Structures are given as C-alpha cells and as structure tokens.
Amino acid sequence: MRYLTAGESHGPQLTLIVEGLPSRLPFSKEKVDEQLARRQKGYGRGRRMKIESDEIRILSGVRFGRTTGAPVALSIENKDWNKWSDVMGVHPDREKAAKRRVSRPRPGHADLNGAIKYHHRDMRDVLERSSARETAARTAAGAVARQLLEYCGIRVAGHVVRIGSVGTRRLEEWKAEEIAKKSEESPVRCLDPEAEKAMIQRIDEAKQEGDSLGGVVEVIVENVPVGLGSHVHWDRKLDARIAQAIVSINAFKGAEIGIGFEAGERKGSEVHDEILWSEEKGFHRATNRLGGFEGGMTTGEPIVVRGVMKPIPTLYKPLKSVDIDTKAPFEASIERSDNCAVPAASVVAENVVAWEVARALLETFTADTAENLLREVNRRREEARNF
C-alpha cells in the first residue's frame, strides 16, 4: 500500500491517491472528515483554521460504502484559494503574483534551501508546498489506513505530553479508548488537567511575547498482532519506518520508541521487558519499556511512540535573515501563523503511525479482500496464543 499527495497551501485543493487497499473494506467519508476536523482544532492555532473546514471528496475506488480494490483518490478543497487564484493559478496575473513574491527567506523554514535547490527566485514556489497545510492530506491517508486497522480490531490514540517547559509523567498503562476520549476533551489534547492548565498559560504567554512553542506528542497503537515488521532487513523494521513517518511531519525533529532516549541513561535490567507466559494471555511482557518492539517487529504489546516538534519558526518577534535580491539583512516580516500547533500535530502523528502499521499489516498478510485480511490477522493471533 502506498500514497501520494499533491497540492499547495493556497492552491485550489490537496489531492491524495491511496493505492493497494484490499477490496470490500467498509469505507466511511465521515471517519476521514472526523480526523480532518480533529487536526484543525487545538489551542494555539491561527486564523487560517477559521477559514478552512476540511472535508474530503471521494473521486474513485469506493462504491456502495466499500473499497473496490482500485486506487482511492480523494481531494480536500482549500477555501482560501478564492483569494489566491490570481497568484497561485497555473497562469497567474503577473502584477499580482509579483506583489506576493517572497524574496526574504524565513529562518527555520524550507524557503532558502528549496530556492537554491530548485532555482526559484520567488520563494513562494517553495513555501506553498512545504507548508504544513499538506498534513491535511497525510491525515486523510492515515484516516483511510485507520479504517483498515479498525476492521482488524487495532486501535490508535494520541495525546500531548509536553508543550514548552510543561511536561507530563509517562503513562504506566496504555488504554487507547480511554486516551482517545480524555485527550479529545482537552483543548491541548493533554490527559493531565494540571499540566493542561499550565500548557494553556504557557501558550498565552508565548503569544504575548510574539514567540512560538513546540512540544512532544505520544501515539499508542493497541491490539497489534505479533510480528509486524521484520528483523531480516533494515528497511523492513517497522519501528524504523514509524520513526521516519514521525520525523517527516513538518517541524518534527525526533522520534522515540517506548522510553526511547531515556534507555541511554538506564541499566539493562531497567530497560528490557521480561517475558512471561500465562494460560490466559500466552506470551506477554512484564513491562512495555521498549514500546511494543523488539528486533524491528511488534511484540503484541501496545506500540508507544513519541515525536518532538520544534516551535513553529514563523514568529511575531522577528528573527534575522538576508534578502536574496539585495543581500541586505532584514528582520523577518510578520506573517500569519499558528503560535503552537502541537495539539494538531498529535493528530497528524496518530494518522501517520496508523498508516505505517496498516502498510506493514498488508505486507505481512497479503490479501485481496478485507475479509481475507482479517482471517489472516486472526490466524496469526491464534498462532501466537498457542505458540
């Protein structure tokens, strides 16, 4: 299973093609729209989100509420396009496009590197595509994958564990349903009410100071069969693929599985999860510090993955940069922006992780139809139970 996205932030639409889904998978437009709506919420978002109300249009691959096995093409309209068609169209109005030309690269963005690489004297040709607007399409891809996971009884949830200097304690137990419910009730998607209050306060303070804040998000995947991914080759290790998916989200700078970087500080006996067996559960682990992975394969314990997002680089408190025409220094101009997008990014993280797990599922259990897939997944569960 694979997907491609296309589209600019102020172009007419985002386009997504998902290829490789089995046939006969129940497909709900509402479930995709629900993920898109979740991505748009969150304390700290800017004005653009008041303009957009994302929803998909299904263009192919679905009939009578089920996939046909053909590529599923989806589009998400950019409502802001109305104001940008003269600038961002295929044949822009020269004068209007010149007025919106970007010659001043913003520190922390793709602007300058992209301009040098692709020979753009108007950096709008870089920033329109590098914009996090694209995460709407990736969220839609994950929302499709999530329906496949759900069909196989696999649940995904996410929450925010840090915004700026305010962090929460690690969870001892990962109950996807509970995490999903509680995080949904929080404007910062945080499970701890004390931390939530402090996070909101920090976001307000940063806004006042013209600054932005990053943070850390955690994603949980529950009821995963044993043995997704593989130890036999580096690019089949599922934990590594998940790390790539996380770090590829705009502004993300790192990923950790389970206790992650903390493992470097602890002794081996405080890191590894002892193996137990009981009549009721079969093989299982005493703890889940390795976040559901050993040898690049799932252990059957919940997948626990974290990602760190840097503060959004567009600041109301300007940073120094240099104009590409005059080479004169300037202080980056104020642009409309979110001042904290960590809660929204946690939804993106859930969905890119869902995608990777679903992709690994379809590699492990090749199936042309959803029913065959489920049969194979359940057979593996049975095998693991009786091993």
Ligand code: EPS
């Ligand atoms: C973004 C800048 C802002 C954000 C945008 C990402 O957009 P604009 O420049 O239109 O104000 O709102 O995020 C989205 C549009 C979105 O859907 O998440 C950027 O520069 O990355």
